[in-house]
Amino acid sequence: GAVVSQHPSWVICKSGTSVKIECRSLDFQATTMFWYRQFPKQSLMLMATSNEGSKATYEQGVEKDKFLINHASLTLSTLTVTSAHPEDSSFYICSASNLGENNSPLHFGNGTRLTVT
Protein backbone atom coordinates (compact mmCIF):
# COMPACT_ATOMS: atom_id res chain seq x y z
CA GLY A 1 0.00 0.00 0.00
CA ALA A 2 0.85 3.66 -0.20
CA VAL A 3 3.54 4.64 2.29
CA VAL A 4 4.43 8.09 3.54
CA SER A 5 7.66 8.44 5.46
CA GLN A 6 8.53 11.28 7.80
CA HIS A 7 11.97 12.10 9.10
CA PRO A 8 13.02 12.60 11.80
CA SER A 9 10.50 10.92 14.05
CA TRP A 10 11.56 13.15 16.90
CA VAL A 11 13.87 16.11 17.33
CA ILE A 12 14.97 18.32 20.20
CA CYS A 13 16.37 21.73 19.37
CA LYS A 14 17.35 24.88 21.17
CA SER A 15 15.28 28.00 21.04
CA GLY A 16 16.25 30.20 18.10
CA THR A 17 17.47 27.41 15.85
CA SER A 18 15.74 26.02 12.76
CA VAL A 19 14.54 22.49 12.20
CA LYS A 20 13.73 20.76 8.93
CA ILE A 21 11.22 17.91 8.69
CA GLU A 22 10.99 15.74 5.59
CA CYS A 23 7.93 14.03 4.18
CA ARG A 24 8.38 11.47 1.43
CA SER A 25 5.92 9.38 -0.53
CA LEU A 26 7.83 6.14 -0.95
CA ASP A 27 5.89 4.25 -3.60
CA PHE A 28 3.72 6.83 -5.29
CA GLN A 29 3.79 10.34 -6.67
CA ALA A 30 2.05 13.17 -4.87
CA THR A 31 1.48 16.56 -6.47
CA THR A 32 0.04 17.73 -3.20
CA MET A 33 1.12 17.10 0.35
CA PHE A 34 -0.35 18.49 3.52
CA TRP A 35 1.16 19.51 6.82
CA TYR A 36 -0.76 19.21 10.08
CA ARG A 37 0.03 20.13 13.62
CA GLN A 38 -1.25 18.27 16.65
CA PHE A 39 -0.99 19.55 20.21
CA PRO A 40 -1.04 17.01 23.06
CA LYS A 41 -4.41 15.31 23.35
CA GLN A 42 -5.80 17.54 20.61
CA SER A 43 -6.97 17.04 17.10
CA LEU A 44 -4.98 17.65 13.93
CA MET A 45 -5.07 21.12 12.47
CA LEU A 46 -4.20 21.70 8.84
CA MET A 47 -1.31 24.15 8.59
CA ALA A 48 -0.63 24.29 4.89
CA THR A 49 -1.01 22.64 1.53
CA SER A 50 2.23 21.94 -0.26
CA ASN A 51 2.14 21.94 -4.06
CA GLU A 52 4.96 20.55 -6.16
CA GLY A 53 6.69 23.30 -8.09
CA SER A 54 4.71 26.17 -6.61
CA LYS A 55 4.22 28.09 -3.41
CA ALA A 56 2.46 26.49 -0.50
CA THR A 57 -0.98 27.60 0.59
CA TYR A 58 -1.18 28.40 4.28
CA GLU A 59 -4.22 28.23 6.51
CA GLN A 60 -5.38 31.32 8.29
CA GLY A 61 -3.27 32.11 11.32
CA VAL A 62 -0.23 30.09 10.21
CA GLU A 63 2.89 32.20 9.75
CA LYS A 64 4.41 31.38 6.39
CA ASP A 65 7.72 33.00 7.27
CA LYS A 66 8.01 30.79 10.31
CA PHE A 67 6.92 27.54 8.73
CA LEU A 68 8.74 27.33 5.41
CA ILE A 69 7.49 24.67 3.03
CA ASN A 70 9.31 23.41 -0.01
CA HIS A 71 7.92 20.80 -2.39
CA ALA A 72 10.78 20.23 -4.79
CA SER A 73 9.67 16.93 -6.29
CA LEU A 74 6.65 14.66 -6.60
CA THR A 75 7.86 12.57 -3.69
CA LEU A 76 9.33 15.07 -1.23
CA SER A 77 8.02 17.99 0.78
CA THR A 78 9.91 19.67 3.61
CA LEU A 79 8.72 21.80 6.51
CA THR A 80 11.27 24.06 8.15
CA VAL A 81 10.42 25.59 11.49
CA THR A 82 12.54 28.73 11.59
CA SER A 83 13.77 30.42 14.76
CA ALA A 84 11.95 27.83 16.84
CA HIS A 85 10.48 28.74 20.21
CA PRO A 86 9.10 26.51 22.97
CA GLU A 87 5.54 27.25 21.83
CA ASP A 88 6.40 25.56 18.52
CA SER A 89 6.83 22.28 20.35
CA SER A 90 4.25 19.96 18.89
CA PHE A 91 3.62 16.86 16.82
CA TYR A 92 3.85 17.58 13.10
CA ILE A 93 2.28 15.15 10.63
CA CYS A 94 2.30 15.18 6.86
CA SER A 95 -0.01 13.46 4.43
CA ALA A 96 -0.10 12.87 0.70
CA SER A 97 -2.58 11.83 -1.92
CA ASN A 98 -1.69 9.33 -4.61
CA LEU A 99 -1.86 10.92 -8.06
CA GLY A 100 -2.38 7.60 -9.73
CA GLU A 101 -5.36 6.60 -7.61
CA ASN A 102 -8.75 8.22 -8.25
CA ASN A 103 -10.15 9.89 -5.18
CA SER A 104 -7.23 8.66 -3.20
CA PRO A 105 -7.50 8.98 0.54
CA LEU A 106 -4.76 10.82 2.28
CA HIS A 107 -1.98 8.65 3.59
CA PHE A 108 -0.26 9.92 6.68
CA GLY A 109 3.30 9.78 7.87
CA ASN A 110 4.14 8.68 11.40
CA GLY A 111 4.72 12.23 12.54
CA THR A 112 7.60 14.20 14.00
CA ARG A 113 7.70 15.14 17.65
CA LEU A 114 9.42 18.54 17.96
CA THR A 115 10.59 19.74 21.35
CA VAL A 116 12.10 23.19 21.60
CA THR A 117 14.07 23.86 24.77
Next chain:
Amino acid sequence: AQSVTQPDIHITVSEGASLELRCNYSYGATPYLFWYVQSPGQGLQLLLKYFSGDTLVQGIKGFEAEFKRSQSSFNLRKPSVHWSDAAEYFCAVGSYSGGGADGLTFGKGTHLIIQP
Protein backbone atom coordinates in the same frame (compact mmCIF):
# COMPACT_ATOMS: atom_id res chain seq x y z
CA ALA B 1 -16.88 25.94 6.17
CA GLN B 2 -16.81 22.25 6.89
CA SER B 3 -16.70 20.89 10.42
CA VAL B 4 -16.71 17.58 12.23
CA THR B 5 -18.12 16.83 15.67
CA GLN B 6 -17.19 13.81 17.72
CA PRO B 7 -19.38 14.23 20.79
CA ASP B 8 -17.68 11.58 22.91
CA ILE B 9 -14.23 12.51 24.21
CA HIS B 10 -13.77 9.19 26.02
CA ILE B 11 -15.52 5.87 25.65
CA THR B 12 -14.91 2.79 27.78
CA VAL B 13 -15.96 -0.60 26.46
CA SER B 14 -15.44 -4.10 27.79
CA GLU B 15 -13.39 -6.44 25.66
CA GLY B 16 -15.69 -8.43 23.42
CA ALA B 17 -18.49 -5.89 23.58
CA SER B 18 -19.77 -3.94 20.63
CA LEU B 19 -18.64 -0.41 19.86
CA GLU B 20 -20.11 2.64 18.20
CA LEU B 21 -18.23 5.93 17.86
CA ARG B 22 -20.27 8.90 16.80
CA CYS B 23 -19.39 11.43 14.14
CA ASN B 24 -21.46 14.29 12.76
CA TYR B 25 -20.30 16.55 9.97
CA SER B 26 -21.24 19.83 8.41
CA TYR B 27 -20.45 20.24 4.74
CA GLY B 28 -22.10 22.08 1.88
CA ALA B 29 -21.71 19.41 -0.78
CA THR B 30 -21.36 15.65 -0.88
CA PRO B 31 -18.75 14.90 1.73
CA TYR B 32 -15.84 12.55 1.57
CA LEU B 33 -15.65 10.96 5.00
CA PHE B 34 -12.87 9.11 6.74
CA TRP B 35 -12.10 7.36 9.97
CA TYR B 36 -8.52 7.19 11.17
CA VAL B 37 -6.97 5.54 14.22
CA GLN B 38 -3.94 6.84 16.08
CA SER B 39 -1.88 5.01 18.67
CA PRO B 40 0.11 7.13 21.16
CA GLY B 41 2.98 8.96 19.51
CA GLN B 42 2.16 7.53 16.11
CA GLY B 43 0.75 8.77 12.85
CA LEU B 44 -2.69 8.02 11.52
CA GLN B 45 -3.90 4.79 10.01
CA LEU B 46 -6.87 4.84 7.68
CA LEU B 47 -9.66 2.54 8.85
CA LEU B 48 -12.18 3.25 6.12
CA LYS B 49 -13.51 5.90 3.80
CA TYR B 50 -16.75 6.88 2.11
CA PHE B 51 -16.77 8.57 -1.26
CA SER B 52 -20.03 7.44 -2.87
CA GLY B 53 -22.19 4.39 -3.46
CA ASP B 54 -23.08 1.95 -0.72
CA THR B 55 -23.63 3.86 2.48
CA LEU B 56 -22.35 1.00 4.62
CA VAL B 57 -18.60 0.91 4.33
CA GLN B 58 -16.37 -1.92 5.44
CA GLY B 59 -12.89 -1.18 6.69
CA ILE B 60 -9.88 -2.88 8.15
CA LYS B 61 -9.69 -4.60 11.54
CA GLY B 62 -13.39 -5.49 11.47
CA PHE B 63 -14.64 -1.88 11.51
CA GLU B 64 -17.54 -0.56 9.51
CA ALA B 65 -19.24 2.82 9.21
CA GLU B 66 -22.59 3.96 7.89
CA PHE B 67 -23.14 7.22 6.08
CA LYS B 68 -26.53 8.73 6.87
CA ARG B 69 -27.08 11.88 4.87
CA SER B 70 -30.34 12.76 6.63
CA GLN B 71 -28.56 12.78 9.98
CA SER B 72 -25.23 14.15 8.70
CA SER B 73 -23.59 11.25 10.48
CA PHE B 74 -20.86 8.73 9.79
CA ASN B 75 -20.70 6.52 12.87
CA LEU B 76 -18.02 3.89 13.28
CA ARG B 77 -18.94 0.43 14.56
CA LYS B 78 -17.31 -2.81 15.51
CA PRO B 79 -19.27 -5.86 16.73
CA SER B 80 -16.63 -7.10 19.18
CA VAL B 81 -13.68 -5.03 20.36
CA HIS B 82 -10.25 -6.34 21.22
CA TRP B 83 -7.80 -4.89 23.74
CA SER B 84 -5.60 -3.84 20.81
CA ASP B 85 -8.35 -1.48 19.63
CA ALA B 86 -7.57 0.94 22.46
CA ALA B 87 -6.44 4.13 20.71
CA GLU B 88 -7.58 7.55 19.58
CA TYR B 89 -10.10 7.62 16.75
CA PHE B 90 -10.57 10.55 14.43
CA CYS B 91 -13.39 11.23 12.04
CA ALA B 92 -12.54 13.56 9.16
CA VAL B 93 -14.25 15.21 6.22
CA GLY B 94 -12.58 16.22 3.02
CA SER B 95 -13.21 17.43 -0.47
CA TYR B 96 -11.71 17.07 -3.88
CA SER B 97 -11.20 20.02 -6.17
CA GLY B 98 -9.30 20.36 -9.40
CA GLY B 99 -8.85 16.61 -9.55
CA GLY B 100 -6.93 16.44 -6.31
CA ALA B 101 -7.60 16.10 -2.63
CA ASP B 102 -7.92 19.05 -0.30
CA GLY B 103 -6.74 18.99 3.28
CA LEU B 104 -8.93 17.23 5.81
CA THR B 105 -10.93 18.71 8.64
CA PHE B 106 -10.74 16.51 11.71
CA GLY B 107 -12.97 16.02 14.68
CA LYS B 108 -11.45 16.34 18.14
CA GLY B 109 -11.12 12.60 18.48
CA THR B 110 -12.56 9.92 20.73
CA HIS B 111 -10.28 8.12 23.14
CA LEU B 112 -11.26 4.46 23.33
CA ILE B 113 -10.47 2.54 26.50
CA ILE B 114 -10.91 -1.23 26.60
CA GLN B 115 -11.70 -2.87 29.91
CA PRO B 116 -10.60 -6.47 30.42
